[in-house]
Amino acid sequence: MSNLAEAKEPNPEFTRKVVESGGKTVNLCFQCGTCTGSCPSGRQTAFRIRKVVRRAQLGFEEDVLPSDDLWLCTTCFTCYERCPRGVEIVDIVMALRNMAVKKGYMAEPHRKIAELVSKTGHLVTLREEDKALRAKLGLEPVPPTVLSDAKALEEVKKIAVLCGFDKLIIPGAK
Ligand code: SF4
Ligand code: SF4
Structure with missing residues (x-):
């Protein structure tokens, strides 16, 4: 994923779908990075959960659903426990995975x-x-x-x- 993705227009419709599909706290994220700093999977790979949450928040469907990153979370819940905003990160990952599978994307x-x-x-x-x-x-x-x-x-x-x-x-x- 390139940084150019961040310059795109947000798509609130996709964000709404994420919320309705189980990622109801996605809009609480203020991008502090505590999740990424805590993530054991991110220590071994280029996976950055903060970016996944941000892309879901902005509604960047095409960046987030086909991405391999979505499948690198082990659902260990470390980030979930540490997030200072109470973002239910694993629920967001699950919501995104469910949406991805319906579109034919699955690791x-x-x-x-x-x-x-x-x-x-x-x-x-x-x-x-x-x-x-x-x-x-x-x-x-x-x-x-x-x-x-x-x-x-x-x-x-x-x-x-x-x-x-x-x-x-x-x-x-x-
Ligand atoms: S720890 Fe929570 S608030 Fe901070 S970037 Fe991660 S999801 Fe967002
Ligand atoms: S639940 Fe997933 S994203 Fe969060 S720390 Fe664990 S592996 Fe990383």
Whole structure:
């Protein structure tokens, strides 16, 4: 994102959508930068949460929704706890992500995890070595979740289809 973006005209209509989608405190931000200074993800990357909030506040939809930055937040809530203005930053990130996904933007690692949830009911798969370790610890090799309940898994899959989750995250899903 270039600094030229800051010279564009604000778009209050998009800001209103952010507020209505869950980012209701976005207009409280006064750009102090405490969030960016606290962000563990920003220490490792070029991600600057202050800029994301600013762009949402100004309604710069095209700068914020397709941006990879949106997916670099780990939702650790450090910034949320430290913001002196009480800006619910993670709620803003979530609102923006929801809007981004509806427009077809989603970081591939997030999409893959969402697909796993839809297909298996879990964020991570159960590997053979996990089963062996569970057995060694005296546990059932397969935990008593949807992994060992075919009917429950079918229900999870059905919910994913009925609520449109599949369509959002799996290419070609109906
Ligand atoms: S800490 Fe709060 S007020 Fe300061 S820049 Fe971040 S969101 Fe804005
Ligand atoms: S919640 Fe996200 S933006 Fe805030 S400090 Fe954690 S990683 Fe950074």
